[in-house]
Amino acid sequence: MHTSLTGTQRPEDGGSDFNVMNALIRRVLSMAGANLPVRVLAVHGAGLQPVGLVDVQPMVHQQDGVGRTVPHGVIHNVPYIRMQGGARAILCDPAVGDIGLIVVCGRDISGVKANRAPAPPGSFRQNDMADAIYLGGLLNAAPQEYIGWVGGDVHVQTKGAFVVQAASCQIGCDVQVSGRVVAQGDVLAGGISLGGHTHSGVRAGADSTGAPQ
Incomplete structure:
Protein backbone atom coordinates (compact mmCIF):
# COMPACT_ATOMS: atom_id res chain seq x y z
CA MET A 1 0.00 0.00 0.00
CA HIS A 2 1.25 3.48 -0.83
CA THR A 3 2.18 5.73 2.10
CA SER A 4 1.37 8.90 0.18
CA LEU A 5 -1.69 9.29 -2.01
CA THR A 6 -2.90 11.87 -4.51
CA GLY A 7 -6.26 13.60 -4.18
CA THR A 8 -8.99 13.42 -6.79
CA GLN A 9 -9.24 17.16 -7.50
CA ARG A 10 -8.81 17.92 -11.20
CA PRO A 11 -7.10 21.01 -12.67
CA ASN A 22 -19.58 19.28 -10.44
CA ALA A 23 -16.52 18.47 -8.33
CA LEU A 24 -18.56 18.65 -5.12
CA ILE A 25 -21.22 16.33 -6.54
CA ARG A 26 -18.55 13.93 -7.76
CA ARG A 27 -16.98 13.92 -4.30
CA VAL A 28 -20.28 13.23 -2.54
CA LEU A 29 -21.11 10.39 -4.92
CA SER A 30 -17.68 8.82 -4.40
CA MET A 31 -18.29 8.67 -0.64
CA ALA A 32 -21.39 6.49 -1.02
CA GLY A 33 -20.84 2.82 -0.35
CA ALA A 34 -21.19 0.70 -3.48
CA ASN A 35 -22.38 -2.86 -4.00
CA LEU A 36 -19.15 -4.83 -4.46
CA PRO A 37 -17.83 -8.40 -4.61
CA VAL A 38 -16.30 -9.38 -1.28
CA ARG A 39 -14.42 -12.28 0.30
CA VAL A 40 -15.57 -13.84 3.57
CA LEU A 41 -12.91 -13.65 6.31
CA ALA A 42 -14.94 -14.93 9.28
CA VAL A 43 -18.36 -16.44 9.97
CA HIS A 44 -20.27 -15.93 13.22
CA GLY A 45 -23.36 -17.94 14.19
CA ALA A 46 -23.59 -20.50 11.39
CA GLY A 47 -25.51 -23.76 11.70
CA LEU A 48 -28.77 -24.61 13.40
CA GLN A 49 -29.33 -21.25 15.09
CA PRO A 50 -30.61 -17.81 14.08
CA VAL A 51 -29.06 -16.39 10.93
CA GLY A 52 -25.55 -15.17 11.68
CA LEU A 53 -23.04 -12.58 10.50
CA VAL A 54 -19.88 -12.50 8.43
CA ASP A 55 -16.76 -10.36 8.30
CA VAL A 56 -15.92 -9.49 4.70
CA GLN A 57 -13.37 -7.52 2.71
CA HIS A 72 -10.35 -1.84 1.62
CA GLY A 73 -10.48 -2.66 5.30
CA VAL A 74 -12.62 -5.39 6.83
CA ILE A 75 -16.37 -4.85 7.22
CA HIS A 76 -17.44 -6.60 10.41
CA ASP A 93 -24.24 -20.88 5.46
CA PRO A 94 -21.17 -19.01 4.17
CA ALA A 95 -17.66 -20.33 4.77
CA VAL A 96 -14.33 -18.56 5.13
CA GLY A 97 -12.91 -17.88 1.67
CA ASP A 98 -16.28 -17.63 -0.07
CA ILE A 99 -16.85 -14.87 -2.60
CA GLY A 100 -20.15 -13.04 -2.56
CA LEU A 101 -21.73 -9.63 -3.01
CA ILE A 102 -22.58 -6.92 -0.50
CA VAL A 103 -25.69 -4.81 -0.92
CA VAL A 104 -25.31 -1.47 0.86
CA CYS A 105 -28.45 -0.26 2.63
CA GLY A 106 -29.46 3.39 2.36
CA ARG A 107 -29.70 3.96 6.13
CA ASP A 108 -28.04 2.80 9.36
CA ILE A 109 -29.34 -0.73 10.10
CA SER A 110 -27.43 -1.31 13.36
CA GLY A 111 -30.62 -1.08 15.46
CA VAL A 112 -32.41 -3.67 13.34
CA LYS A 113 -29.36 -5.96 13.49
CA ALA A 114 -29.18 -5.72 17.28
CA ASN A 115 -32.92 -6.21 17.94
CA ARG A 116 -33.97 -8.33 14.93
CA ALA A 117 -37.05 -6.11 14.93
CA PRO A 118 -38.09 -2.69 13.58
CA ALA A 119 -35.90 0.05 15.05
CA PRO A 120 -34.86 3.65 14.36
CA PRO A 121 -31.59 4.19 12.50
CA GLY A 122 -28.57 4.11 14.78
CA SER A 123 -27.12 7.28 13.25
CA PHE A 124 -27.57 9.72 10.36
CA ARG A 125 -25.15 7.92 8.07
CA GLN A 126 -26.37 6.98 4.60
CA ASN A 127 -25.17 4.51 1.96
CA ASP A 128 -22.34 3.31 4.19
CA MET A 129 -20.59 -0.05 3.82
CA ALA A 130 -21.07 -0.58 7.55
CA ASP A 131 -24.74 -1.16 6.69
CA ALA A 132 -24.15 -3.89 4.13
CA ILE A 147 -27.76 -31.07 -3.69
CA GLY A 148 -29.11 -30.39 -7.14
CA TRP A 149 -29.74 -31.40 -10.71
CA VAL A 150 -26.87 -33.07 -12.55
CA GLY A 151 -28.09 -33.72 -16.07
CA GLY A 152 -31.66 -34.90 -15.67
CA ASP A 153 -31.17 -36.43 -12.20
CA VAL A 154 -31.23 -34.98 -8.69
CA HIS A 155 -28.03 -35.78 -6.79
CA VAL A 156 -27.18 -35.56 -3.09
CA GLN A 157 -23.40 -35.61 -2.57
CA THR A 158 -21.97 -35.28 0.95
CA LYS A 159 -18.90 -36.42 2.90
CA GLY A 160 -21.08 -37.03 5.95
CA ALA A 161 -24.28 -38.95 6.61
CA PHE A 162 -27.61 -38.24 4.92
CA VAL A 163 -30.00 -37.87 7.87
CA VAL A 164 -33.78 -37.63 7.50
CA GLN A 165 -35.90 -36.95 10.58
CA ALA A 166 -39.61 -36.81 9.78
CA ALA A 167 -42.95 -38.23 10.85
CA SER A 168 -42.88 -40.51 7.80
CA CYS A 169 -41.22 -40.92 4.41
CA GLN A 170 -43.08 -41.87 1.25
CA ILE A 171 -41.23 -42.92 -1.90
CA GLY A 172 -43.29 -43.45 -5.03
CA CYS A 173 -40.70 -45.20 -7.19
CA ASP A 174 -38.38 -48.21 -7.41
CA VAL A 175 -35.47 -48.12 -4.93
CA GLN A 176 -32.01 -49.55 -5.56
CA VAL A 177 -29.54 -49.89 -2.67
CA SER A 178 -25.87 -50.75 -3.22
CA GLY A 179 -24.94 -50.91 0.48
CA ARG A 180 -26.33 -52.55 3.59
CA VAL A 181 -29.86 -51.88 4.79
CA VAL A 182 -30.14 -51.75 8.59
CA ALA A 183 -33.60 -51.48 10.16
CA GLN A 184 -34.09 -51.01 13.90
CA GLY A 185 -37.80 -51.79 13.53
CA ASP A 186 -39.70 -54.34 11.49
CA VAL A 187 -39.80 -54.37 7.68
CA LEU A 188 -43.07 -55.07 5.86
CA ALA A 189 -43.17 -56.38 2.28
CA GLY A 190 -46.62 -56.86 0.81
CA GLY A 191 -48.06 -56.60 4.31
CA ILE A 192 -45.88 -59.49 5.60
CA SER A 193 -43.46 -58.90 8.47
CA LEU A 194 -39.78 -59.64 7.86
CA GLY A 195 -39.04 -60.28 11.52
CA GLY A 196 -42.25 -62.03 12.54
CA HIS A 197 -43.51 -63.96 9.52
CA THR A 198 -44.07 -67.72 9.43
CA HIS A 199 -43.84 -70.40 6.74
CA SER A 200 -46.24 -73.24 6.03
CA GLY A 201 -45.26 -76.73 4.89
CA VAL A 202 -42.14 -77.00 7.04
CA ARG A 203 -40.50 -80.42 6.56
CA ALA A 204 -37.17 -82.01 7.19
CA GLY A 205 -34.34 -82.36 4.73
CA ALA A 206 -34.10 -80.48 1.46
CA ASP A 207 -37.79 -79.76 1.10
CA SER A 208 -38.88 -76.12 0.52
CA THR A 209 -41.28 -74.31 2.79
CA GLY A 210 -44.38 -72.50 1.70
CA ALA A 211 -44.45 -68.75 1.02
CA PRO A 212 -43.98 -66.42 4.01
CA GLN A 213 -47.15 -65.33 5.76
Missing part, protein backbone atom coordinates in the same frame (compact mmCIF):
# COMPACT_ATOMS: atom_id res chain seq x y z
CA GLU A 12 -10.37 22.21 -14.21
CA ASP A 13 -12.42 21.86 -11.00
CA GLY A 14 -11.89 25.50 -10.01
CA GLY A 15 -12.38 26.92 -13.49
CA SER A 16 -16.02 27.96 -13.05
CA ASP A 17 -18.91 27.76 -10.64
CA PHE A 18 -20.27 24.84 -12.66
CA ASN A 19 -16.98 22.97 -12.39
CA VAL A 20 -16.86 23.59 -8.64
CA MET A 21 -20.38 22.25 -8.21
CA PRO A 58 -14.25 -5.82 -0.60
CA MET A 59 -12.24 -7.28 -3.47
CA VAL A 60 -12.21 -4.14 -5.66
CA HIS A 61 -9.52 -1.82 -4.31
CA GLN A 62 -9.85 1.89 -3.71
CA GLN A 63 -7.77 4.21 -5.86
CA ASP A 64 -6.42 7.72 -5.54
CA GLY A 65 -6.40 10.52 -8.08
CA VAL A 66 -3.63 8.96 -10.21
CA GLY A 67 -4.91 5.38 -10.04
CA ARG A 68 -2.74 4.02 -7.22
CA THR A 69 -4.72 1.37 -5.36
CA VAL A 70 -5.40 0.84 -1.67
CA PRO A 71 -7.15 -2.30 -0.35
CA ASN A 77 -20.76 -8.20 11.41
CA VAL A 78 -22.49 -8.15 8.04
CA PRO A 79 -25.82 -10.07 8.05
CA TYR A 80 -25.99 -12.80 5.43
CA ILE A 81 -29.00 -14.13 3.55
CA ARG A 82 -30.49 -17.55 4.37
CA MET A 83 -33.35 -19.15 2.43
CA GLN A 84 -35.99 -19.23 5.16
CA GLY A 85 -39.75 -18.90 5.50
CA GLY A 86 -41.20 -18.94 9.00
CA ALA A 87 -39.66 -21.82 10.96
CA ARG A 88 -38.53 -23.60 7.76
CA ALA A 89 -35.10 -23.04 6.27
CA ILE A 90 -32.45 -24.50 4.00
CA LEU A 91 -29.09 -24.32 5.77
CA CYS A 92 -26.11 -23.57 3.56
CA ILE A 133 -25.91 -7.24 3.67
CA TYR A 134 -24.05 -10.25 2.26
CA LEU A 135 -25.34 -12.31 -0.65
CA GLY A 136 -23.29 -15.46 -1.21
CA GLY A 137 -22.43 -17.68 -4.12
CA LEU A 138 -20.50 -15.48 -6.58
CA LEU A 139 -17.43 -16.57 -8.60
CA ASN A 140 -16.77 -19.56 -6.33
CA ALA A 141 -15.10 -22.86 -7.32
CA ALA A 142 -17.00 -26.04 -8.22
CA PRO A 143 -18.65 -27.54 -5.10
CA GLN A 144 -17.52 -30.85 -3.60
CA GLU A 145 -20.74 -31.37 -1.65
CA TYR A 146 -24.06 -30.47 -3.24
Whole structure:
Protein backbone atom coordinates (compact mmCIF):
# COMPACT_ATOMS: atom_id res chain seq x y z
CA MET A 1 0.00 0.00 0.00
CA HIS A 2 1.25 3.48 -0.83
CA THR A 3 2.18 5.73 2.10
CA SER A 4 1.37 8.90 0.18
CA LEU A 5 -1.69 9.29 -2.01
CA THR A 6 -2.90 11.87 -4.51
CA GLY A 7 -6.26 13.60 -4.18
CA THR A 8 -8.99 13.42 -6.79
CA GLN A 9 -9.24 17.16 -7.50
CA ARG A 10 -8.81 17.92 -11.20
CA PRO A 11 -7.10 21.01 -12.67
CA GLU A 12 -10.37 22.21 -14.21
CA ASP A 13 -12.42 21.86 -11.00
CA GLY A 14 -11.89 25.50 -10.01
CA GLY A 15 -12.38 26.92 -13.49
CA SER A 16 -16.02 27.96 -13.05
CA ASP A 17 -18.91 27.76 -10.64
CA PHE A 18 -20.27 24.84 -12.66
CA ASN A 19 -16.98 22.97 -12.39
CA VAL A 20 -16.86 23.59 -8.64
CA MET A 21 -20.38 22.25 -8.21
CA ASN A 22 -19.58 19.28 -10.44
CA ALA A 23 -16.52 18.47 -8.33
CA LEU A 24 -18.56 18.65 -5.12
CA ILE A 25 -21.22 16.33 -6.54
CA ARG A 26 -18.55 13.93 -7.76
CA ARG A 27 -16.98 13.92 -4.30
CA VAL A 28 -20.28 13.23 -2.54
CA LEU A 29 -21.11 10.39 -4.92
CA SER A 30 -17.68 8.82 -4.40
CA MET A 31 -18.29 8.67 -0.64
CA ALA A 32 -21.39 6.49 -1.02
CA GLY A 33 -20.84 2.82 -0.35
CA ALA A 34 -21.19 0.70 -3.48
CA ASN A 35 -22.38 -2.86 -4.00
CA LEU A 36 -19.15 -4.83 -4.46
CA PRO A 37 -17.83 -8.40 -4.61
CA VAL A 38 -16.30 -9.38 -1.28
CA ARG A 39 -14.42 -12.28 0.30
CA VAL A 40 -15.57 -13.84 3.57
CA LEU A 41 -12.91 -13.65 6.31
CA ALA A 42 -14.94 -14.93 9.28
CA VAL A 43 -18.36 -16.44 9.97
CA HIS A 44 -20.27 -15.93 13.22
CA GLY A 45 -23.36 -17.94 14.19
CA ALA A 46 -23.59 -20.50 11.39
CA GLY A 47 -25.51 -23.76 11.70
CA LEU A 48 -28.77 -24.61 13.40
CA GLN A 49 -29.33 -21.25 15.09
CA PRO A 50 -30.61 -17.81 14.08
CA VAL A 51 -29.06 -16.39 10.93
CA GLY A 52 -25.55 -15.17 11.68
CA LEU A 53 -23.04 -12.58 10.50
CA VAL A 54 -19.88 -12.50 8.43
CA ASP A 55 -16.76 -10.36 8.30
CA VAL A 56 -15.92 -9.49 4.70
CA GLN A 57 -13.37 -7.52 2.71
CA PRO A 58 -14.25 -5.82 -0.60
CA MET A 59 -12.24 -7.28 -3.47
CA VAL A 60 -12.21 -4.14 -5.66
CA HIS A 61 -9.52 -1.82 -4.31
CA GLN A 62 -9.85 1.89 -3.71
CA GLN A 63 -7.77 4.21 -5.86
CA ASP A 64 -6.42 7.72 -5.54
CA GLY A 65 -6.40 10.52 -8.08
CA VAL A 66 -3.63 8.96 -10.21
CA GLY A 67 -4.91 5.38 -10.04
CA ARG A 68 -2.74 4.02 -7.22
CA THR A 69 -4.72 1.37 -5.36
CA VAL A 70 -5.40 0.84 -1.67
CA PRO A 71 -7.15 -2.30 -0.35
CA HIS A 72 -10.35 -1.84 1.62
CA GLY A 73 -10.48 -2.66 5.30
CA VAL A 74 -12.62 -5.39 6.83
CA ILE A 75 -16.37 -4.85 7.22
CA HIS A 76 -17.44 -6.60 10.41
CA ASN A 77 -20.76 -8.20 11.41
CA VAL A 78 -22.49 -8.15 8.04
CA PRO A 79 -25.82 -10.07 8.05
CA TYR A 80 -25.99 -12.80 5.43
CA ILE A 81 -29.00 -14.13 3.55
CA ARG A 82 -30.49 -17.55 4.37
CA MET A 83 -33.35 -19.15 2.43
CA GLN A 84 -35.99 -19.23 5.16
CA GLY A 85 -39.75 -18.90 5.50
CA GLY A 86 -41.20 -18.94 9.00
CA ALA A 87 -39.66 -21.82 10.96
CA ARG A 88 -38.53 -23.60 7.76
CA ALA A 89 -35.10 -23.04 6.27
CA ILE A 90 -32.45 -24.50 4.00
CA LEU A 91 -29.09 -24.32 5.77
CA CYS A 92 -26.11 -23.57 3.56
CA ASP A 93 -24.24 -20.88 5.46
CA PRO A 94 -21.17 -19.01 4.17
CA ALA A 95 -17.66 -20.33 4.77
CA VAL A 96 -14.33 -18.56 5.13
CA GLY A 97 -12.91 -17.88 1.67
CA ASP A 98 -16.28 -17.63 -0.07
CA ILE A 99 -16.85 -14.87 -2.60
CA GLY A 100 -20.15 -13.04 -2.56
CA LEU A 101 -21.73 -9.63 -3.01
CA ILE A 102 -22.58 -6.92 -0.50
CA VAL A 103 -25.69 -4.81 -0.92
CA VAL A 104 -25.31 -1.47 0.86
CA CYS A 105 -28.45 -0.26 2.63
CA GLY A 106 -29.46 3.39 2.36
CA ARG A 107 -29.70 3.96 6.13
CA ASP A 108 -28.04 2.80 9.36
CA ILE A 109 -29.34 -0.73 10.10
CA SER A 110 -27.43 -1.31 13.36
CA GLY A 111 -30.62 -1.08 15.46
CA VAL A 112 -32.41 -3.67 13.34
CA LYS A 113 -29.36 -5.96 13.49
CA ALA A 114 -29.18 -5.72 17.28
CA ASN A 115 -32.92 -6.21 17.94
CA ARG A 116 -33.97 -8.33 14.93
CA ALA A 117 -37.05 -6.11 14.93
CA PRO A 118 -38.09 -2.69 13.58
CA ALA A 119 -35.90 0.05 15.05
CA PRO A 120 -34.86 3.65 14.36
CA PRO A 121 -31.59 4.19 12.50
CA GLY A 122 -28.57 4.11 14.78
CA SER A 123 -27.12 7.28 13.25
CA PHE A 124 -27.57 9.72 10.36
CA ARG A 125 -25.15 7.92 8.07
CA GLN A 126 -26.37 6.98 4.60
CA ASN A 127 -25.17 4.51 1.96
CA ASP A 128 -22.34 3.31 4.19
CA MET A 129 -20.59 -0.05 3.82
CA ALA A 130 -21.07 -0.58 7.55
CA ASP A 131 -24.74 -1.16 6.69
CA ALA A 132 -24.15 -3.89 4.13
CA ILE A 133 -25.91 -7.24 3.67
CA TYR A 134 -24.05 -10.25 2.26
CA LEU A 135 -25.34 -12.31 -0.65
CA GLY A 136 -23.29 -15.46 -1.21
CA GLY A 137 -22.43 -17.68 -4.12
CA LEU A 138 -20.50 -15.48 -6.58
CA LEU A 139 -17.43 -16.57 -8.60
CA ASN A 140 -16.77 -19.56 -6.33
CA ALA A 141 -15.10 -22.86 -7.32
CA ALA A 142 -17.00 -26.04 -8.22
CA PRO A 143 -18.65 -27.54 -5.10
CA GLN A 144 -17.52 -30.85 -3.60
CA GLU A 145 -20.74 -31.37 -1.65
CA TYR A 146 -24.06 -30.47 -3.24
CA ILE A 147 -27.76 -31.07 -3.69
CA GLY A 148 -29.11 -30.39 -7.14
CA TRP A 149 -29.74 -31.40 -10.71
CA VAL A 150 -26.87 -33.07 -12.55
CA GLY A 151 -28.09 -33.72 -16.07
CA GLY A 152 -31.66 -34.90 -15.67
CA ASP A 153 -31.17 -36.43 -12.20
CA VAL A 154 -31.23 -34.98 -8.69
CA HIS A 155 -28.03 -35.78 -6.79
CA VAL A 156 -27.18 -35.56 -3.09
CA GLN A 157 -23.40 -35.61 -2.57
CA THR A 158 -21.97 -35.28 0.95
CA LYS A 159 -18.90 -36.42 2.90
CA GLY A 160 -21.08 -37.03 5.95
CA ALA A 161 -24.28 -38.95 6.61
CA PHE A 162 -27.61 -38.24 4.92
CA VAL A 163 -30.00 -37.87 7.87
CA VAL A 164 -33.78 -37.63 7.50
CA GLN A 165 -35.90 -36.95 10.58
CA ALA A 166 -39.61 -36.81 9.78
CA ALA A 167 -42.95 -38.23 10.85
CA SER A 168 -42.88 -40.51 7.80
CA CYS A 169 -41.22 -40.92 4.41
CA GLN A 170 -43.08 -41.87 1.25
CA ILE A 171 -41.23 -42.92 -1.90
CA GLY A 172 -43.29 -43.45 -5.03
CA CYS A 173 -40.70 -45.20 -7.19
CA ASP A 174 -38.38 -48.21 -7.41
CA VAL A 175 -35.47 -48.12 -4.93
CA GLN A 176 -32.01 -49.55 -5.56
CA VAL A 177 -29.54 -49.89 -2.67
CA SER A 178 -25.87 -50.75 -3.22
CA GLY A 179 -24.94 -50.91 0.48
CA ARG A 180 -26.33 -52.55 3.59
CA VAL A 181 -29.86 -51.88 4.79
CA VAL A 182 -30.14 -51.75 8.59
CA ALA A 183 -33.60 -51.48 10.16
CA GLN A 184 -34.09 -51.01 13.90
CA GLY A 185 -37.80 -51.79 13.53
CA ASP A 186 -39.70 -54.34 11.49
CA VAL A 187 -39.80 -54.37 7.68
CA LEU A 188 -43.07 -55.07 5.86
CA ALA A 189 -43.17 -56.38 2.28
CA GLY A 190 -46.62 -56.86 0.81
CA GLY A 191 -48.06 -56.60 4.31
CA ILE A 192 -45.88 -59.49 5.60
CA SER A 193 -43.46 -58.90 8.47
CA LEU A 194 -39.78 -59.64 7.86
CA GLY A 195 -39.04 -60.28 11.52
CA GLY A 196 -42.25 -62.03 12.54
CA HIS A 197 -43.51 -63.96 9.52
CA THR A 198 -44.07 -67.72 9.43
CA HIS A 199 -43.84 -70.40 6.74
CA SER A 200 -46.24 -73.24 6.03
CA GLY A 201 -45.26 -76.73 4.89
CA VAL A 202 -42.14 -77.00 7.04
CA ARG A 203 -40.50 -80.42 6.56
CA ALA A 204 -37.17 -82.01 7.19
CA GLY A 205 -34.34 -82.36 4.73
CA ALA A 206 -34.10 -80.48 1.46
CA ASP A 207 -37.79 -79.76 1.10
CA SER A 208 -38.88 -76.12 0.52
CA THR A 209 -41.28 -74.31 2.79
CA GLY A 210 -44.38 -72.50 1.70
CA ALA A 211 -44.45 -68.75 1.02
CA PRO A 212 -43.98 -66.42 4.01
CA GLN A 213 -47.15 -65.33 5.76
